[in-house]
Amino acid sequence: MKTKVGIIGGGPSGLMLSQLLDLKGIDNVVLEKHTRDYVLGRIRAGVLEHGFAELMREAQCGERMDAEGEIHEGFYIAENNEKKRVDLAGHTGGNSVVVYGQTELTRDLYDARAAMNGKVIHEALDVKPHDINTKNPYLTYRQGDETFRIDCDFIIGADGFHGVSRKSIPKDVLKEYEKVYPFGWLGVLSRTKPVSPELIYAKSDRGFALCSLRSQVLSRYYIQVPLTDSTDDWSDEAFWDELKARLPDDVAANLETGPSIEKSIAPLRSFVAEPMRYGNMFLAGDAAHIVPPTGARGLNSAASDIYYLYHGLVDHYLKGDDTGLDSYSDRALARVWKAQRFSWWMTTLLHSFPDAIPYDRKLQQTDLEYLFSSEAAMTSLAENYVGLPF
Template identity: 55%
Template sequence: MKTQVAIIGAGPSGLLLGHLLHLQGIDTVILERKSPEYVLSRIRAGVLEQGLVDLLREAKVNERMDREGMVHEGVSFSFNGEQRRIDFKKYADGKTVMVYGQTEVTHDLMEARKQSGALSIYEADDVQPHDFYTDKPRITFVKDGETVELECDYIAGCDGYHGVARQSVPADKIKTFERVYPFGWLGILSRTPPVDHELIYANHENGFALCSQRNAMLSRYYVQVSLDDKIEDWSDDRFWGELKTRLPEQVADRLVTGPSIEKSIAPLRSFVAEPMTFGRLFLVGDAAHIVPPTGAKGLNLAASDVSTLYRILTKVYKEGRADLTAKYSEIALRRIWKAERFSWWMTSMLHKFSDDAFGKRMQLAELEYYTTSDAGLRNIAENYVGLPYEPIE
């Protein structure tokens, strides 16, 4: 088999990269270890930055998003029993975010890929990239018991934190940076109306809480828990009681509760791998970086990687600009580290790390300053809606 760009991973970043390249007449093959049903079963966040919304529109997969997605023009922080709103339109030059589930984004991209006729191979076992430091990279994989070789010009590793792409890089060629946080998020999904029309991030002496949503009748809520906690420790009644405790009284009073339809505990970490280019292998999205979900940056950072790589590869094939591939890593990492900073800062400001009274006062001072100062409000708003994508020239 031969293709121009081989993509490992059929999550949203791999599918979006593949579809954007297809629209430019660039041939791609996507290899995915799991089945389509498994990929669609992953429950993930759904706050889309302005840049990702624009990119999905550029990819012509925006029809359902524009019809069903919810535009949010702000977000609230609660602390000391008060709720403070950050107005995106006012403080981020009119930009907003879109609440539209990652599962829905993936579904739309899968459907577009199917309609395009471009090749996706699911349940591909033992995927292995080879020779990516040469001008003839290739991938071997096993499908239905037979070993297949895929020759290509470039390889995009869009296969996540645990994927084979980063693991294939020689240890002396890559450096990683990591911070693991001493708590997790217990999240539930419920068929109940959201408590607010926008997201609420709560700082409370018991720990962090977040009120989020998927649509007008599907809510997503989180509370900070110990890493030692188990799902079995948290009945629905205990969860709702603790969530109400961590919210301002006027918010808690209007919270509609109901049985959970999904419940999970997720650890939090910050992680970056440098560089992101290894010969003709590029790391994209979670294969290269992880952020705590506090800043809603995971999928959005993957999208900015996709945008950068897509525009570079388009210039490679359309204009012969092979020199640009060397710039992918530095361009992507500039934006990644800024988003890592914002996610780390949000996590540090909103979560309970200890019973240290001084640390708590510092958190409250940060929240007070950033929610009352024009400079602070602009800082939060412009980072939350997403920093601009760097042009490729």
């Protein structure tokens, strides 16, 4: 098989790029090792920054997002028994975020690819990129006992942190930066009315908590837990009791509880790989960078990668201009590191660190007090949260 762009990974990043390229008449193939149902069964974040929402609309996939998504013009930061609102719209000239579950977003992208007869190959096992540092790269994959080959001009590695793409770059070329945090997030999805119309980030002596939502009847809640914990350690009742203990009294009193639909623990890490291009292979999304979920930058950072790749590939094929592709790694990494800084700062500001000394805790408290006393600090938070320009 021959194509112009071979995309490894059928998550939102790979599907988004595939859809955008197809709309411009640029042939591409997506290889995904799992089934469609498996991909759609993954529970992920659902806060979309302004630029991501615009990209969904450009991909002609934003109709359901615009109809069902929750527009949020602010969120709350709570400390012990008090909560204060961050006015996103007021500090960014009217910008906001859209709360729309990643599962639904991925479903919209799948439906769009199907409507255009897009080439998405599921259960493509043992995917391997070859000759990536030449003008004739190709991909191989296996289905059953048969091995297939796809010749292409470019390979896009959108196959996540554990994927094969990044590992295909020589070790003497690749440089990796990583910070692992000493805690994780225990998340519960429940069919309950959200306790707040806007997200609540809660800092308490017992640890961090987050009140989020997927819709008006579907809530997503998180609490900070030690990395040694497992979901077996947390019954639904224990989770709800601990969540209430970390929220302001008035919020806890109004919290509607119920059986968990899904329960999982996600470790927190920061990670960046440089460069994001090697030869004719480009990394995108989690294949190149990971952020803690505190600042809601993970999926949104992937969106900016896709934006740069999309425009670079369009310029290459339709204009004969390789400027965008040649500058991709530098441009993408510049924005990635800003997202890293913001996610690290939000995580440091709101979590309890087990090795923190009294000095650290005083600085954390001072940082939070300064945030709500300074228009400039609040504007910086709001600009980063709604999304910096691509």
